[in-house]
Amino acid sequence: MPTTDRKKQRQGRDAAVQGTNDSSAVSKASAAARGYFHDVFLRHFVCKAARRAPLINRGYYVRWRAVDHCVRRFLQVTENCPKRQILSLGAGFDSLYFRLHADEALVRAVVFEVDFPDVTRRKAALIRSNIALRGMLDSHSPAPTGPVYVCSGQYRLIGLDVREESQVVEALDAAGLDWAAPTLLLSEVVLTYMETQWSDVVIRWAAKLLPQSVFVMYEQIHPHDPFGWIMQDHFLKLNSTLHALGRYPDTAAQRRRFLDKGWEQCVCLDMNDFYLGLVPEEERRRVEILEPFDEYEEWHQKCSHYFILTASRGSLMAQALLTRPTVSPVPSVRLSRSPVALSVKTLPVCLEGLGMASTLVRPGQVLLTGGSSRGGRVAVTRVLLRGQEGWRSVIVEPSVDFGVRLYHTATSGPGGGIVVYGGRSSPLNPVRGLFRVTLDPCGPPGPLDSGDRDAVKPRVERMVCTGDPPPPRWRHTATIVSHKGKDFLFVFGGKNESEAALGDGRFLCLDQQHWTEILVEGAAPEAHHSHSACSYQGGAVVFGGLDRWGVPLGDTVVLKPTDRGFSWERIEVQPPPVPRYSHSAHVIGEKLVVVGGVWLHSDGVPGVAVINLCTRSSVEFSLDTTSVPWPLMLHSFCSELTDSEEPELLLMGGGGNCFSFGTHFNPQPVTVDLRPALG
Numbered sequence: 001m002p003t004t005d006r007k008k009q010r011q012g013r014d015a016a017v018q019g020t021n022d023s024s025a026v027s028k029a030s031a032a033a034r035g036y037f038h039d040v041f042l043r044h045f046v047c048k049a050a051r052r053a054p055l056i057n058r059g060y061y062v063r064w065r066a067v068d069h070c071v072r073r074f075l076q077v078t079e080n081c082p083k084r085q086i087l088s089l090g091a092g093f094d095s096l097y098f099r100l101h102a103d104e105a106l107v108r109a110v111v112f113e114v115d116f117p118d119v120t121r122r123k124a125a126l127i128r129s130n131i132a133l134r135g136m137l138d139s140h141s142p143a144p145t146g147p148v149y150v151c152s153g154q155y156r157l158i159g160l161d162v163r164e165e166s167q168v169v170e171a172l173d174a175a176g177l178d179w180a181a182p183t184l185l186l187s188e189v190v191l192t193y194m195e196t197q198w199s200d201v202v203i204r205w206a207a208k209l210l211p212q213s214v215f216v217m218y219e220q221i222h223p224h225d226p227f228g229w230i231m232q233d234h235f236l237k238l239n240s241t242l243h244a245l246g247r248y249p250d251t252a253a254q255r256r257r258f259l260d261k262g263w264e265q266c267v268c269l270d271m272n273d274f275y276l277g278l279v280p281e282e283e284r285r286r287v288e289i290l291e292p293f294d295e296y297e298e299w300h301q302k303c304s305h306y307f308i309l310t311a312s313r314g315s316l317m318a319q320a321l322l323t324r325p326t327v328s329p330v331p332s333v334r335l336s337r338s339p340v341a342l343s344v345k346t347l348p349v350c351l352e353g354l355g356m357a358s359t360l361v362r363p364g365q366v367l368l369t370g371g372s373s374r375g376g377r378v379a380v381t382r383v384l385l386r387g388q389e390g391w392r393s394v395i396v397e398p399s400v401d402f403g404v405r406l407y408h409t410a411t412s413g414p415g416g417g418i419v420v421y422g423g424r425s426s427p428l429n430p431v432r433g434l435f436r437v438t439l440d441p442c443g444p445p446g447p448l449d450s451g452d453r454d455a456v457k458p459r460v461e462r463m464v465c466t467g468d469p470p471p472p473r474w475r476h477t478a479t480i481v482s483h484k485g486k487d488f489l490f491v492f493g494g495k496n497e498s499e500a501a502l503g504d505g506r507f508l509c510l511d512q513q514h515w516t517e518i519l520v521e522g523a524a525p526e527a528h529h530s531h532s533a534c535s536y537q538g539g540a541v542v543f544g545g546l547d548r549w550g551v552p553l554g555d556t557v558v559l560k561p562t563d564r565g566f567s568w569e570r571i572e573v574q575p576p577p578v579p580r581y582s583h584s585a586h587v588i589g590e591k592l593v594v595v596g597g598v599w600l601h602s603d604g605v606p607g608v609a610v611i612n613l614c615t616r617s618s619v620e621f622s623l624d625t626t627s628v629p630w631p632l633m634l635h636s637f638c639s640e641l642t643d644s645e646e647p648e649l650l651l652m653g654g655g656g657n658c659f660s661f662g663t664h665f666n667p668q669p670v671t672v673d674l675r676p677a678l679g
Helices: 003-033 054-077 096-102 117-127 166-176 197-207 228-238 251-260 273-278 283-288 294-304
Strands: 084-089 109-115 146-153 155-160 183-188 213-218 265-272 306-315 342-346 359-362 365-369 379-388 388-394 410-411 418-421 422-424 436-441 457-464 478-483 486-492 504-509 515-516 519-520 532-536 539-542 556-561 563-573 584-590 592-594 608-612 618-622 637-641 648-653 655-658 664-665 670-673
Touching: 054 084, 054 096, 054 183, 054 213, 054 251, 054 273, 054 294, 054 306, 084 504, 096 109, 109 117, 109 166, 117 146, 146 166, 155 166, 166 197, 197 213, 197 251, 213 251, 228 294, 251 265, 251 306, 265 273, 273 294, 273 306, 294 306, 294 655, 306 670, 359 410, 359 637, 365 436, 365 648, 379 457, 388 457, 410 422, 410 478, 418 486, 478 532, 478 556, 478 563, 486 539, 532 584, 532 592, 539 584, 539 592, 584 637, 592 648
Parallel strands: 084 109, 084 183, 109 155, 183 213, 519 563
Antiparallel strands: 146 155, 213 306, 265 306, 342 670, 359 365, 365 379, 379 388, 410 418, 418 436, 436 457, 478 486, 486 504, 504 515, 532 539, 539 556, 556 563, 584 592, 592 608, 608 618, 637 648, 648 670, 655 664
């Protein structure tokens, strides 16, 4: 490619990268406006304020919190030094200087901000035109010269390309940077936009030129799982490729990167570790009640795909700004993974949705209710039918409208009929009431694939129940258990608009439609939601979930029938399964088959875990998705065991809002061949 063409191409990419600054500034301002953190200056750098979704507000909060944590620690460590500096690379419209100045935190400190000349020119103009910002600069500042657009006693704004070491040295010399003074370098999602050879150059020259320094970086990791694919695709569409992901895909690689390029110490945490381990519990509770929120899967995935890193040089900077939590809220579990991967195949059926509920009505017939799709929350009821030509999806109209509901349950009773319970229309509106559903085939009797009937018609009746009903909830489980010859719907856990997690278990006698008190002995599982529960030997087996503090669980607990009622028994499984939630599960013989979900610290994404309830052992199987032409996200989905001779799982729906990168729906059902896992 001719030199001029390469130059134009690079200029185009640089312009696209500069555009990410504006979006980031709006998102930070949105989080500040909602009270996630205190910053009255951000609004001055935003032309038009916008309220972002709660998920995005949380994401920018944890970014702000991590960087602020490191900055405050640096200022604390260097408080007795005669001079200290903060050098922000790719600072954009960040308000760090103004916030620290207002807090009187810049004693004997100077903030240097570096970015492309076009960005710094715009920022300088905003500062000069705003009386509040202009008033925070020294009145007797030296006149700006060369690439220095703002020059104040404690603040220098410089326009240059940090990839060119000679230009950096010349410009920072002119701006008055003291190369020997303790220096904090900041890089928030900056270096990854450069070709890796150039970002490595920046890391290397920083280590070489600043002998007493610490480098703080916030960037992305894990490019190879479904969330990572969608994240990369988003930035590709913006012409802002995330270059570092290829060579440095995880925290271990990033740590080696800095140590190999001249830095003496390095700590790297993903944002789940930072948030759950280093943000005080009281502060987390404050943040988590600011807005209605029910996107836990997307929140944890976002945090697992970003990291905060500190790398240091020099004896003065030996005090770590970032430390690993002494006790991890999510203990590391060694993954016992089988070398065999389970085959996944797509079905040629158009079906998407998040938060649906499913139940196998009879062989070859699956009922799907509720959920949300690209058009938003829907009240659609579907039936998946299997005939000689395969599966097909049919939208049906029940005799009574279920209404809009997500994260509810649909449970088949032993005597026929399906009980639909709970759910929500929004995080502030739980759905009340129960329904009993039966499916009547439309048209004359005959095989489902005869062609003379295209659907089945759900007959729906509202269940009027006596007794003391449980509080409304969603993300719960509802399982059939038996007591004294009667069948009960056992409703356990979940959450609602006022409780982060529920720990109660309630019994509904299906014959009498009466909420019944039954004695349950033993230590009950802690309150949690987004777990699984399967009927097992007259009782139930409960696995996983998310506790009230937002930490995934990996417990296997059995509700066992007794002469007087039931008792809880915890099963110690070896090796322990990796904690997870938002999965599905099925009991096949004496094996609990756990499918999909979200976990925090293990490599890849959950596939299938098989827990042998007799031997109390477990093994993880990954999924071979090479034949699936789109990212397969296995959370907020449903699954059913088909009636085929070979054990096979049918997975339907799933996906989520991938932070600010767009919403992904699995567009088709898939099947998983369980034979290698059950043999």
